[in-house]
Structure formats: structure tokens, C-alpha cells
Amino acid sequence: MEFLGEVVAWFANPETWSGRNGIPIRLWEHVSLAAAALAVGTLIALPLGMLIGHTGRGALAVVSIANIGRAIPSLGWFGIVFVPALNLGLGLGFWPSVIALVPLAVPPIVTNTYTGLREVDRDLVEAARGMGMREWQILRRLEIPVALPVILAGIRTSAVQVVATATLAAVIAGGTLGQLILVGINIGDEVQVFGAALLVALLAIVTELSFAAIQRAATSPGLRDRGSAAELSV
Amino acid sequence: MQDASGAVVAFEHVTKRYPGSDAPAVDNLTLTVPAGEICVLVGPSGCGKTTSMKMVNRLIEPTGGRITIGGEDIMSLPAVELRRRIGYVIQQVGLFPHLTIGENTAVVPKLLRWKADRTRKRTDELLDIVGLDPARYRDRYPNELSGGERQRVGVARALAADPPVMLMDEPFGAVDPIRRDGLQNEFLRLQSRVRKTIIFVTHDVDEAIKMGDRIAILQRGGILAQYDTPAAILANPASEFVERFVGADRGLKRLSMGRVRDLDHIEPVIVRSGEDRAEIRKRLDRSDELTFALLVDDDNRPLGWIDQHDLRGDGPIDPGAATPGAPTVEPESTLRDALSAMLGSSVQLGVVVDERGRVAGLVSVDAIGERLRAPVRGVDGELHEVGEADATS
């Protein structure tokens, strides 16, 4: 109980909210880093997933990407990026952290986009083609809208993962709320560690919930009963 | 081929070979479907009926021969533009689940970049045509509709841009048998209004007979076994394959196609209550076909048969003497139903009655038999003797 009191006191302390190590700056670092990584990851993953999903070719590549993505520890990516960033004198911080996070952002989006498009009933695609839709019209007017819940579920998984892992950017000077945790661990300040960890957890949950809300709002009412299928394909 | 309600579709020596396969899927198919008629492609699985149909809108490209619509080679247009001028209905209906019924119906007009208000007007008109109240259905999604309703939307969608030609791939195959019959009738009524040229694929020979103005029976390897009117095919199967395919009950199927109005009627000897027996005997003797007189009421509705036994002696006929149960049939009744009714009665005659139940004539079991032996009009417009092409005779 006493400990929780200290945590409350930590949050109430104006110093916690000010300066280079204050929550606002670290939170901003965290969010902007995650947003950048998610944006870059989405830009890479969406076209790739759509290409593979629409043509049905390259499914093996999808599986491989997903497996490799999973087998390399998220901390490992920071280590992998760290060495060249340091040796080549590129410096540490924001961009190396983005690069380390992109590989985590890509696989769920590629997998879900691919799966989502492939799950679109082949009869629908045939009907669309029979009515005279061009390939890109089939993709844009049929496959993407129908697969949208599943695609958004992939982006949601990615977003949560990136927000969570952005914490580790602190180890390569990327700042973020993780910095507060690492500093806290180093100086033995359990209160700060706990407080910062609480914030990170909260941020992850907020991300999860907001993306879930976006996913619901963007799903055509005609597809509502497919929501559960989208959840399962995380 | 834009404005005509229907357009002639012609296959000329059309062949489809798939790479890596020796036997062609469709082999030198030549047939012409006149404008505004339904041509049913029917046959066992692997006969190439669906392949043949899909070559018309180039979902499958022919490897030989040519197909024309309204005299125009289908290869003269880019495939997507061709497809937008051909209605397409598939078994699974294929409504887009993320679009409302209105939006689904408007897919092709939208591809053709119609103005919004024109599209909207057309959509409502179409939903109305297929019997769905636009106000109730326009903004619903496919998952809120029953199978039959979805099928109607599928037809509306195919009709949207008023295409001269429609392709239908087992359109009623996924509907339960009871509702299928209703949808078929409804579609035939619709077709009698819109008069499209329709290529209709099914594996069900009964559906083919019911829906087709003409039927193309295909056999394995994409070979055209027979192309004729349903009546002509049933009367004169061109080969043993066709005979087996249409079934051993093809005589009964022919009965289902014929109507009582097609039969020669016999003039009945009409008797009313109170007429003199000797007089009636005289009139019966003059008829060489009848041994029974028909007793009717004041409104000319049949009451029963009067036989020689009832006519013995003199004096007025007693209405109680009539044997009740004269089977009545209507001009629109099928010969099958008429025969069934007649066989159930002791006198093998049917009384044809009009819509108010008044006697219009008599038909006999013999007349039905004669009708089955009468020449049948074929796809060439000529009359053909029954059995003349029968492979087994």
C-alpha cells in the first residue's frame, strides 16, 4: 500500500512531467517512434500482401516472412541495427529504432492482408470478373472492402506490437517511455520503474482499443458477422 | 448490340483445349441461339456446358472457332467491355457482402459510369421487376435476405445495364426444390417481358425442359449430342446417349409438356334434366364415337354420365339416374394431369370445362395417345414424325 502511495506521489510530482526525462517528452518519443515504424511497415506490407493475396502467388513467401519475423527476438532487432548504426557512424536514436521496429510491423500486416484477400469467396471474384471488372477494380471494389476487417486486424496487431516494443528502443538511445524504466532499473528507483511501466501498459491497451474501434467502424454492416473471424486471424 | 432486347448468339466451330490435356473440353461446337430465346446447355458433368457458356463472356477464351453476338465477333471488343454488355448470374449468386442490395444492383451501371440519378432510378425499377419492394430492400445487406430473395437480386443485377444477352450458370441450383419451382415460373414470366437471349446451364434435364425454348445436350468431351426444342428432343432423341440422358420416362415428360387445348375435342351429347329418353337415344345413335350422354345443369356444368342402361324405356330422364364423377379438365391442364384424371374414372373421357366450369367439349385417352404420335415441330421449324430419328427403333 505504501508503495502505491509512492507511485501516486511520483505521478503527482511536477518534476515527473518536466524536462528531458519528463513524461510528455518520453511519451511523444514513444508515440512518434511507433507511428513512424507502423507507417513504414504498413507501406511495405500492404502492397506486398495485396499482390500476393490477389494473385495467389507467393504464399510460401508469406509463411516464411511470418516465421522468420517470429523467430528473431524483438530485442535482437535492436542489437542487429545497433552494430552498423554505431560502426558506420550513423548515430543512434530515432531512425535506427524505426528500422529495428519495421520488421516487427510487417509480418502481421502481410499475413492478414494475404489471408483476408484469399478468403474472399472465389465465386464473388468470378462474378465480379463476369460483370466486367478490371483486375484492379476487383481488388479495390471487392477484395479490399471484403477483406478490410481482416487487414485492419493485422494493422492492429502490428500497432500493439510496435507500441509495446518501442519501449526497448531505450537500449539504443531511442528514448521513449522505456528510457524511464531503464533509468529507474539502473538507479534502483522501483517507483519510477513501476510508474513508467504502468504508462506503457496503458498506452498499449489504448492502442489496442482504438484500433479495435477503427476496425469496427470501418467494417461494412454487411460483413458484421465476420468480425469474429477477423479476431482469430491475429 | 446495344438497344435490341435480345441478340442472336452464334457459336461457329468453337473449340476449347486446355494445355496439357489431349481431349478438348469443347469440341467443334456450332449452334445458333435466336434473339430473345432461352437456350439451355445441359449434360452430365465434364460435358463442357459451363466452359461453353463462359466462352461467351470470355471468362474462358476459346482456342478455336468464333462466337458472335448480334453478328459481331466477341473478340472485337476488350473482354471487360464485352462482359459489361452481358448479364451474368451464377449459382452462388455472388452478391457482394459489403454492399447493400441497391449498390449490388448498381455495380455494372457504376462500371459504365452512369449518372447517379439514372442508376438509382434503374436500380429501383429492377428491384420492382424482380418483385422486391425497393423501399424495403434497397438499403439492406445480402446477409439479411433469404436464398430466394438473393437469387432475385442476382437476376436484377444481371439485368441492370439492359444487356441483350444473359448467361445463367445453374441459377436456381442452390435453392430448395419447392422454392425453385416458384423462381423458375417467375423468371419465365420475367423473360416473356424482357425477351433476352439467354444461355442457361443446368445439369437437371427437367429444368432444361421447363426453361428452354431450345436445348443443347452435350456429352463428355464437349460434343453436341442434340440441339432441338424440348418437345422434339423428347419425341426423337438423336442417340442412345440422349435417350438415356432424358430418362426412361420421356413419354411422361412429353405428357407434361402438352396441354389439353392441343387435343382434338369431341362434341358431347348434352342432356338436361327432363328430356325425353327416346329422343336422347336417337341422338346418341347418331354419334359414332360416343356411347354416353353428358347430363348438365342449367348453367351447363357437368353432372354425370348417362349410359344405355339409364335410357331404357320412355319418359323424361331422371337426374338421379346419372353416374356422377365425370372427370373435368381445363384447357391449360397438362396432358399428364388429364390422363391421370381420366384413368381414375370408369368412362375414359375427360370433360373440358372453361374457367366457370361450363362444358366446352370432351377429350379421350385415345386422343392423348394420338397426340404423342403426332409430328413435332423441331428447331428447324419443320414437323418431324415421332420416332423417325430414334436410335433404338
Add this chain to the structure above:
Amino acid sequence: MSDGEGPIRIGWIVDRLDLLGELLRDHVILTVLAVVIGLIISFGLALAIRGSPRLYGPIIGVSGTLYAIPSIALFSLLIPITGVSIVTAEIALVSYTLLILIRNIVEGLNGVPPEAIEAANGMGYTRTQRLLRVELPLALPVIVAGLRIATVTTVGLVTVTALIGLGGLGYLIVNLGILRGSSPFAATAIYTGVALAVALAVFADLALLALQRALTPWARRRSA
């Protein structure tokens, strides 16, 4: 490559084989403990969900929330309660396995063909017999699929425990690597750590796959 050339120093690795072995062993222990405990808990919860399906929503909701909490945050949140100990690491690691395992067990059991269940009932199996002899074997491919994902994920997460001073291969990446960025051996330590972690993950994945194929000969063609 030899010492003095390129980023990878083979000599450094050879000199520290004992340490590597120790770290690998710690890593395996942390992983196996987490997955086994996670599996036991997930089974209990999955069976509870089968008993009353209304529990599915809340259980998946809670484990989904746990899954969303960043690992380092979860470790940190636990330190004030359980200190820097293996218990801290395991509570967090187990939490992460739950979502995947519960979902796959439930999905696997739901996917058992109803006719198989009916046949089992008809032949007089008790509920337990039916579960053990019919449902579990048939659900095994889906369950193992979840187990594989959970195991591979856990191998990765164990590296993070190095940040709170626990063992595992993360020690190579963090303590001997990134935190000693200026050392000529940092790169070697980092790449060795990542490579071993990946190797361990791949090995565990293939081993579980092999186990599943051995146990479910009838499903071999489908999972191929």
C-alpha cells in the same frame, strides 16, 4: 574470420563456450517452464470455457490485455512484488502464452467433427474418455500449432529478461553487446546472442512439429 578482422571474433566465442552454454541452458529452462505452466493453465481455462462458453469473452479479454502489455513493462510492474527473480520472469512469460494457447485449444476442440463426438457418445464413452481419446487427439494439430507460436514467442521474450538482470541469451545482446557498444567484441556478442536465440526458436518449432506429426499420423497430409 579471425580476431582483429571484421566484426565477428571467433576467438571471443571459443573462449566463452562455457558461458554460452550456461546462458543457453538458462534460456531453455525459462522457456520450457513458461510454456509448460502456460499450457497447464490454458488447458484448465479452455475446459472451463467448454463448460460454460460465456467465459470465453472475459478470459480472452483478460489474456488479450496481458498480451498487449509490453514485456519490459510487465517485468517492471512485477519487480516491486516479486523482486528480481525467476518468479517475476515466469509470471510475465506465462501471461504471454495464455492468449495464443487458450484460443488454439478452444478452437481445436470446437473443430472436432460433431459426428466423431456423437459416435463416441453412442459407443458409451464417458466425458473424460471422450476428451482424452477422441477430442484431444483430433484437436492436437491446432493445439500444437498454438504451442509452436507460443514457444517461439517465448524464446524471443526471454531475451528481454536480461534488462531486469536475469539470464538467458539476452545477456549477450544487452549486457555484453549494446551496453558495451565501444568494446570490439560487442558486435560478436550481439550476433551470437541473436543467432543462438533464432536457432533455439527454430529448433523448438521443428521439434514440436515433428512431435505433432508423430502423434497424429492421420493428419500428416493435411498439415504438409
